[in-house]
Each structure stands twice: as structure tokens, then as C-alpha cells.
Ligand SMILES: NC(=O)C1=CN([C@@H]2O[C@H](COP(=O)(O)OP(=O)(O)OC[C@H]3O[C@@H](n4cnc5c(N)ncnc54)[C@H](OP(=O)(O)O)[C@@H]3O)[C@@H](O)[C@H]2O)C=CC1
């Protein structure tokens with residue numbers, strides 16, 4: 001099988017390596033020829049996953065047409081706010097290969113999930129699948145056991161993705177709840193930023209457990225209003241990804257929160273992130289707007305929005321959340 005991974009950030013690279021392990025013919029496309037050539041010369045993605053030798057059988061290229069020609073599957077790993085450009089390039093090339101998206105987020109300009117952007121650009125009948133779950137590139141690249149979920153409205157495609165990716169270190173489940181699976185992967189990043197704030201402020205395990213539990217409730221409430229199934233948020237793409245991102249030293253979203261908690265400004269944080277992407281910053285804006293549009297109560301998302309975009313201090317946000325009216329745990 002020829003499988004092409006679009007965008008050579010840390011996640012695209014780790015998945016390309018997994019697909020090479022499974023003996024597929026794998027192409028990893030970068031938008032920069034200079035960077036693609038530099039990776040080829042060093043056999044290393046030194047910017048995003050330093051320290052790991054790329055597989056000999058991985059084809060690195062910046063030639064988009066060559067990368068996608070005769071591909072049996074296209075894996076999109078371009079960060080959400082830029083993925084529209086990648087999908088437009090696929091349309092220009094009349095690409096008919098199924099898409100497996102592995103990026104997580106909600107587009108700010110349209111409030112669309114990536115499946116919706118793909119339908120808009122490539123058409124509603126274009127086969128699309130999402131593959132997400134608790135998975136950091138830094139661990140998958142070292143073959144640490146990882147489990148994720150593939151979801152599609154095209155059952156054959158979810159099963160195909162499952163069989164193409166699965167190996168002894170990478171376990172893939174399937175789900176028919178595309179909306180819930182996509183939203184779990186996107187929304188958990190917001191709570192990971194909040195978890196980082198808790199770390200940055202030097203607060204403790206009680207606080208983080210409360211955030212993660214109430215974050216999961218909020219994620220399910222908004223997710224249900226947007227068409228997902230509640231139980232999906234108790235699965236790998238919901239609570240699973242929430243746990244890994246809120247607690248991991250690898251998480252960029254959690255790190256953004258930690259820096260905010262330590263008093264850095266967003267400008268300073270963006271400078272420290274460099275080329276790396278923390279999807280939760282933009283997705284907070286999208287989720288806040290979606291919650292407003294659908295009249296869903298999402299106090300944690302609202303406070304994250306105020307901290308990120310309206311200069312509210314993290315301490316004020318936490319104080320607000322702790323002093324809201326007394327409530328039942330479940331309404
Ligand atoms: N890292 C991980 O462990 C995981 C990440 N994900 C998701 O995968 C997606 C990709 O993230 P990840 O690989 O981690 O990203 P990284 O932070 O490792 O790399 C950033 C990527 O974004 C690209 N990029 C930056 N700016 C632009 C732009 N203006 N236009 C197009 N591309 C741009 C970079 O390309 P360039 O080098 O050319 O600038 C690079 O490929 C995200 O949605 C993320 O949430 C999902 C699961 C795990």
C-alpha cells in the first residue's frame with residue numbers, strides 16, 4: 001500500500017514511522033523543500049522529533065504531486081488552522097484517495113470540524129476517517145504501547161485504517177461516532193491548557209483531578225449538543241486523551257498553560273513554542289463560540305477563553321470557578 005502523510009511535524013513523522021514498521025510504502029511530505037532535504041541528509045526530523053533516526057524505507061519529499069500520486073491513503077497531519085490549504089491542494093490535484101485525518105481541532109474561521117472542512121472542499125462523498133486518541137509522538141516513536149480510535153461514516157474505511165496502522169505497539173479500535181470522536185480530540189486540548197495553568201501556579205493533585213473530571217463533563221455536554229454520543233467522551237478520544245494531555249510532560253497544550261500559570265504572556269509563550277503548535281489555543285476560541293451559539297454551559301472553556309483572549313488572570317479564573325453557585329454533580 002502507498003500511504004502519504006501530509007505535514008512532517010512530530011505526529012506525522014511518528015505515524016509515518018509506524019506505517020513503515022508495517023511495511024507500507026510511505027511518503028512524508030513537507031511544505032518546505034529545504035527542511036525536507038535537511039531531514040533526508042541527517043535522517044532525522046531534528047526540529048520536531050530530535051534524536052530518532054528516520055526509517056531507511058521512508059520517502060521524504062516536498063513534491064506534493066509526486067507524494068500523492070497513486071496513493072492508496074492520504075494521512076493529513078497539518079495543524080487544524082492550516083489544514084484547509086492542504087485540502088485545497090488535494091482538490092487541485094483531483095485526489096480521490098481516502099483521507100485519514102490525525103490532526104485535532106476546530107477551525108476558528110468556520111467553527112467546523114476537520115471532517116466538515118474536508119466535505120466542503122473534497123465533497124460529501126469523499127471517504128474520510130479520523131484517527132485520534134491518547135498518543136504522544138515522543139512515545140510512539142519509541143514503540144511504547146499506544147491505543148487510539150478510528151472513526152468514519154464509511155465503515156469500510158475505519159476498518160481499513162485499523163488494519164493499515166495496527167501492530168503490536170499500536171492498537172486501533174473503531175467507532176461509528178465520528179462527531180464525538182473528533183470533538184473529544186479537539187476539546188481535550190482546552191482542558192490540557194487549564195491543567196498546565198494548575199501546574200504553573202503550583203497547585204496540587206486535588207485541583208487537577210477536579211479540573212479533569214469537570215472538564216470531561218463539559219466536553220460531553222458540549223459534544224452531545226453538537227451531535228456526538230455521550231459515551232464516546234468516556235472512550236479513548238475523550239477521557240483517554242484528556243488524561244494523557246493533562247498529565248504529560250510531552251504536551252504542548254499543557255506547557256502553554258504552565259507558562260501562563262507562571263505569568264508569561266501569550267507573546268512570550270508563542271516565541272517559546274517556535275514552529276510547534278498547541279492546538280488548544282485556537283480551539284478554545286472555536287469551542288467558546290460554539291457553546292455560545294448552542295446555549296451550552298461550559299464554565300471552564302469560558303474561563304480559558306477569558307485567560308487566553310481577555311487578559312483575565314489564571315488565579316481570578318480559578319476563583320470564579322470555585323465560587324459559582326452550588327450545584328448537583330449531574331443535572
Ligand atoms: N505531537 C503529538 O504527539 C500529536 C499531535 N497531534 C496533532 O497532530 C497535528 C499536527 O501536530 P504536530 O505534528 O504535533 O505538530 P508539530 O508542532 O510537531 O509541528 C508543527 C507542524 O505544523 C506545520 N505548520 C506550522 N505552521 C504552518 C503553516 N502556517 N501552514 C502549514 N503548516 C504549518 C509545521 O510545518 P513546518 O515545519 O513546515 O513549519 C509542522 O509540520 C495537530 O493537530 C496535533 O494536535 C495528535 C496526536 C499526537
Ligand SMILES: O=C(CO)COP(=O)(O)O
Nearest residue numbers: 133134135250251252253
Ligand atoms: O494530542 C496529543 C496527545 O494525544 C498531543 O497533545 P499536545 O498537542 O498537547 O502535545
